[in-house]
Amino acid sequence: MxxxxxxxxxxxxxxxxxxxxxxxxxxxxxxxxxxxxxxxxxxxxxxxxxxxxxxxxxxxxxxxxxxxxxxxxxxxxxxxxxxxxxxxxxxxxxxxxxxxxxxxxxxxxxxxxxxxxxxxxxxxxxxxxxxxxxxxxxxxxxxxxxxxxxxxxxxxxxxxxxxxxxxxxxxxxxxPSQEKYLEMLQKGIFYIFQGFLYKFLLAYLFGTVLLPPIAHAALQHGGMSWALVGYMYTYSMDLFFDFAGYSLFAVGISYFMGIETPMNFNKPFISHNIKDFWNRWHMTLSFWFRDYVYMRLVFFMMKHKLIKSRITTAIVGYFALFLLMGFWHGVTWYYIAYGLFHAIAIVINDTWLRFKKKHKGSIPSNKLTEIFAIFITFNVVCLSFLIFSGFLDKLFFS
Amino acid sequence: MGLKKKLFMIIGPVILAIILIVVILLAPVKYNFSSAKTEEKAAVSQSKNILGGSVIRQQALEDGYVPFIGSSEYSRMDSMHPSVLAKKYNRSYRPFLMGTGGTQSLTHYFDLQGIKDQIKNKKAVFIVSPQWFVPGGVSKQAFNMFYSPLQTTEWLLSANAKTESDQYAAKRFIALMSDGGNESILKAMQKIADGESLSGTDTNIFRMKLTILQHEDELFSGFSVPNRMQLIDRQTRNLPAKYDLATLDVLAGRFGAKGTTNNDFGIQNSYWTDRHLDGKGKFAGKQAKLNYDRSVEFSDFQLVLNQFSKEHTNVLFIIPPVNKRWSEYTGLSAEMLKNNATKITEQLKSQGFDHVADFSKRGNEKYFMADTIHLGWKGWVAVDRYVNPFLTQKQAKPDYHMDDYYYSKDWQQE
Structure with missing residues (x-):
C-alpha cells in the first residue's frame, strides 16, 4: 500500500x-x-x-x-x-x-x-x-x-x-451560503497556487538549490564565515516559504470543504518588532501559546499576587511561553536557546517600547526609522532561525 | 451573474493552467533554448543537472565538443587543464567535461544513454581512476545523487533483456537504488534482470514519461548552470602564445613548485590545509588495507565499454597514477595499484580498445599530481601529449570484440 x-x-x-x-x-x-x-x-x-x-x-x-x-x-x-x-x-x-x-x-x-x-x-x-x-x-x-x-x-x-x-x-x-462559498473557493484556489509558488518554487530554490552548497562552504570553512551568514538568510527564507506554502495548502483545502481554517502567516518579514513578528509568524501556534500559556500564567500570578510588578509578571510569562515553545520543538540545546533568545528579545522590545512611550516627543518616528525597525527585526529573527536550524550544532559540536 | 458563469470565472484559469501544462509537457516537439554560450558554460560546469540531462550535451556534441568522461580530476582547473589548453590554442575540439566527484562507471553508463547518437562513430576521452575500484564499486549514496530518471527511462526503453550486459546493469541498478525510489522503474528493472522483456503497456507508459522528462530537461536544465568561464579565461592568460609541449612542461613545473609550498608531498597548498592532511601522523599507514584490484567496478566498467563498442566510439583511456610520496606515507600498496592498472589495461586491450595512456607508474614525477590522487600541472601536460594528436588527427576505425566474461565474479575477483 x-x-x-x-x-x-x-x-x-x-x-x-x-x-x-x-x-x-x-x-x-x-x-x-x-x-x-x-x-x-x-x-x-x-x-x-x-x-x-x-x-x-x-x-x-x-x-x-x-x-x-x-x-x-x-x-x-x-x-x-x-x-x-x-x-x-x-x-x-x-x-x-x-x-x-x-x-x-x-x-x-x-x-x-x-x-x-x-x-x-x-x-x-x-x-x-x-x-x-x-x-x-x-x-x-x-x-x-x-x-x-x-x-x-x-x-x-x-x-x-x-x-x-x-x-x-x-x-x-x-x-456557507452559495455566495460566500464561491468566495471561499476563489480564495482556496488562490491560496493553493500561492502555496505552489512558495513551496515548489521558492522553497525549492532556497532549500534544495542554494542551501546545500552554502552549508558545505560554511562547514568547510568552519567557525564564523560569510558562508555562515549566507546560510542564515537562505535557511530563513527556506523555512518561511516551505512552512507558509504548506500552511496555504492546508488552508486552501479547508476552504474547499467549507471550513475557514485560520491563516498561519501574515507577511512576517515586514514586522516592526519582535512582538509584531509573533503576531505574523506561525500565528495559530503563537496565539495558542498566548491564550493557553501566557495569559493564563499572567492571570494566575496576578490573582494570587505572586509578583507585584506587572512588568516582572510579563517577563516571567514570556520566559515561560518561549521556553515551553523551545521544548516543544524538541529537547535539544538549540531549540531551547531559540526559545530563550526570543524571550530575551521580546523583553528588550517591551522595555524599549515603554521607554519610547515615556519619551514620546524626543524620539523620532518616521519612514526611515520604520525601515530601520523592520531591518533590525528581520535580522534578529534570521539570527534566531540560525540557532533554530541546528546548523551551529553541526558547526561547533560535531 | 449565474452560478455557472461565476464558477467558470473561478475554475476556468485553473483548467486552462492544467491544459497548458499537459500540452507543454506532452507535445511531440523538441524545445531548444540552448545557445553557444550555454554550451560553453555547461561544458566546464561539471554540474549534476547537465550530466543528468541530455539536450544540452547533445547539442554541444553536435557543435564540436568531445566528451571528456571521468570524475573529480576535472575540477583541478589549472593552466594545463584540457579545457584551458583547448581554448588557448584554439583546437578543433572543445572538451565537454562529464564527471565530478562521485561519478563512476555505472553513472557514466547511464549518462551515455542520453548521447548515444552523438557519440556514434565519434571520439571520446575517458579518465578511469583507480580509486573507483574499491571492492563494492560506486557507493549507494553517490549513485543515487547522480541518478537521472530521464536516462534510466531511456535505457529501459532500449534495453534488451536477453543480453547479459543489460541483465547485469539492471541488477546493479536495483542493488544500488535506495529505498523509496520510483516503483515502476524498479519493477521494470527487475523484469529485465530476470530476462523478461517489458510489456507493451509498460513501454507505452515509459514512452509517455520519457516525453515529459525530455521536455523537463529541455525547458529547465539550462537554468542555473554554474559559470566557470572566467576561471578558464584567467588560466589561459598564464600560457605562452605558441603551443610547445616542452615549454608547457617547464611552465607546469614552475606553477607546481609555486603551488605546493606548505608540505613535502607535492600537494597543492589549499588541498593540504582544507583537508587537514598535516594532522601529526594521522594518515601514516592508514591506507595499507585499501584494495583496488578486486572490485565489482570492473564489470560496471565493462558496461561502459560495451556502450562504446555499440556506438563504435573511438576512446582514449587515461589511467592516472596516485601521488607516490603520499601513498608511501599512507601505506597504499604499490603492488595492488600495479594490479589495478594491469587489469584495466588487459580488459581494454583484449577487447580492441587500443588507445590507452597508462600513467600509473608516473606518480613519483614532481608536479605530475595536483594533490594526493588528482592529475595536475605536469600530469595535464602528459595528458595533452596523448589527447591532442588523438583528437586532432585521423584515427583508424576501432575494431571491438566484446567478451561477457568481464561481467563475471571470476574477473572481478581475479
Missing amino acids: VSFQPYVNPIYFLYLIAFLIPIIIGILNGKRFRVYETIISLLFICLIFGGPKLHEGFNLILYIIFEVLMIGLYMRYRSKHNQTWVFVVAVLLAISPLSIVKITPAINNGIPSIIGFLGISYLTFKAVQMIMESRDGSIKKFDLMLTLQFLLFFPTISSGPIDRYRRFVKDYQNV
Whole structure:
C-alpha cells in the first residue's frame, strides 16, 4: 500500500481534488455530505498513515482513543465539579504522550519514541485546548462525533494550522451560503497556487538549490564565515516559504470543504518588532501559546499576587511561553536557546517600547526609522532561525 | 451573474493552467533554448543537472565538443587543464567535461544513454581512476545523487533483456537504488534482470514519461548552470602564445613548485590545509588495507565499454597514477595499484580498445599530481601529449570484440 506525505507530491493534489469534487458540488447546492466527508477524511488519513508508516497509524488510533477519553472524562467531571488539581492532572495526562515523544530522543541517543506519529504535536494542542476551554466553561457539552471531526480534520492533521474547537464546530455545523462559498473557493484556489509558488518554487530554490552548497562552504570553512551568514538568510527564507506554502495548502483545502481554517502567516518579514513578528509568524501556534500559556500564567500570578510588578509578571510569562515553545520543538540545546533568545528579545522590545512611550516627543518616528525597525527585526529573527536550524550544532559540536 | 458563469470565472484559469501544462509537457516537439554560450558554460560546469540531462550535451556534441568522461580530476582547473589548453590554442575540439566527484562507471553508463547518437562513430576521452575500484564499486549514496530518471527511462526503453550486459546493469541498478525510489522503474528493472522483456503497456507508459522528462530537461536544465568561464579565461592568460609541449612542461613545473609550498608531498597548498592532511601522523599507514584490484567496478566498467563498442566510439583511456610520496606515507600498496592498472589495461586491450595512456607508474614525477590522487600541472601536460594528436588527427576505425566474461565474479575477483 502507498503512503503519502501530505502536499508533497503533485499526485496528492490530483487525488485530493478528485475526491473533493462531490463535497464542493454538495456545498454549492447548500448540502454537506457528512458521511461522505467522514469517509474521505478516513481515506486520506489511511493514505498518510498507511503502508510503511502503518505503525504510526496504530499509534494515531491509540492516541486518539486516549485523548478523546481524557476530554470526555474531564468534561463529564467538569459538568458537576471544578477542582484545580483535577484540571491540572487532566492537562498533564493530555500532554503526557507528546512529552514522552519529545523527551525520548534526548535521553535515548536520538532514537525516536515508539509511540510517535506525524502530527502528534498539533493534535495535542487541539486536545489541551478543549480541556482548558471546558474548564473555562466555554465548551459545555461533550460531543464525540464533533470532537473526532475536529481532531482528525485531515487537511491540517500533520502540521496545522491549529484551529479552535468552537470556531471549527460553527463552520462544520453550518453550510456557507452559495455566495460566500464561491468566495471561499476563489480564495482556496488562490491560496493553493500561492502555496505552489512558495513551496515548489521558492522553497525549492532556497532549500534544495542554494542551501546545500552554502552549508558545505560554511562547514568547510568552519567557525564564523560569510558562508555562515549566507546560510542564515537562505535557511530563513527556506523555512518561511516551505512552512507558509504548506500552511496555504492546508488552508486552501479547508476552504474547499467549507471550513475557514485560520491563516498561519501574515507577511512576517515586514514586522516592526519582535512582538509584531509573533503576531505574523506561525500565528495559530503563537496565539495558542498566548491564550493557553501566557495569559493564563499572567492571570494566575496576578490573582494570587505572586509578583507585584506587572512588568516582572510579563517577563516571567514570556520566559515561560518561549521556553515551553523551545521544548516543544524538541529537547535539544538549540531549540531551547531559540526559545530563550526570543524571550530575551521580546523583553528588550517591551522595555524599549515603554521607554519610547515615556519619551514620546524626543524620539523620532518616521519612514526611515520604520525601515530601520523592520531591518533590525528581520535580522534578529534570521539570527534566531540560525540557532533554530541546528546548523551551529553541526558547526561547533560535531 | 449565474452560478455557472461565476464558477467558470473561478475554475476556468485553473483548467486552462492544467491544459497548458499537459500540452507543454506532452507535445511531440523538441524545445531548444540552448545557445553557444550555454554550451560553453555547461561544458566546464561539471554540474549534476547537465550530466543528468541530455539536450544540452547533445547539442554541444553536435557543435564540436568531445566528451571528456571521468570524475573529480576535472575540477583541478589549472593552466594545463584540457579545457584551458583547448581554448588557448584554439583546437578543433572543445572538451565537454562529464564527471565530478562521485561519478563512476555505472553513472557514466547511464549518462551515455542520453548521447548515444552523438557519440556514434565519434571520439571520446575517458579518465578511469583507480580509486573507483574499491571492492563494492560506486557507493549507494553517490549513485543515487547522480541518478537521472530521464536516462534510466531511456535505457529501459532500449534495453534488451536477453543480453547479459543489460541483465547485469539492471541488477546493479536495483542493488544500488535506495529505498523509496520510483516503483515502476524498479519493477521494470527487475523484469529485465530476470530476462523478461517489458510489456507493451509498460513501454507505452515509459514512452509517455520519457516525453515529459525530455521536455523537463529541455525547458529547465539550462537554468542555473554554474559559470566557470572566467576561471578558464584567467588560466589561459598564464600560457605562452605558441603551443610547445616542452615549454608547457617547464611552465607546469614552475606553477607546481609555486603551488605546493606548505608540505613535502607535492600537494597543492589549499588541498593540504582544507583537508587537514598535516594532522601529526594521522594518515601514516592508514591506507595499507585499501584494495583496488578486486572490485565489482570492473564489470560496471565493462558496461561502459560495451556502450562504446555499440556506438563504435573511438576512446582514449587515461589511467592516472596516485601521488607516490603520499601513498608511501599512507601505506597504499604499490603492488595492488600495479594490479589495478594491469587489469584495466588487459580488459581494454583484449577487447580492441587500443588507445590507452597508462600513467600509473608516473606518480613519483614532481608536479605530475595536483594533490594526493588528482592529475595536475605536469600530469595535464602528459595528458595533452596523448589527447591532442588523438583528437586532432585521423584515427583508424576501432575494431571491438566484446567478451561477457568481464561481467563475471571470476574477473572481478581475479
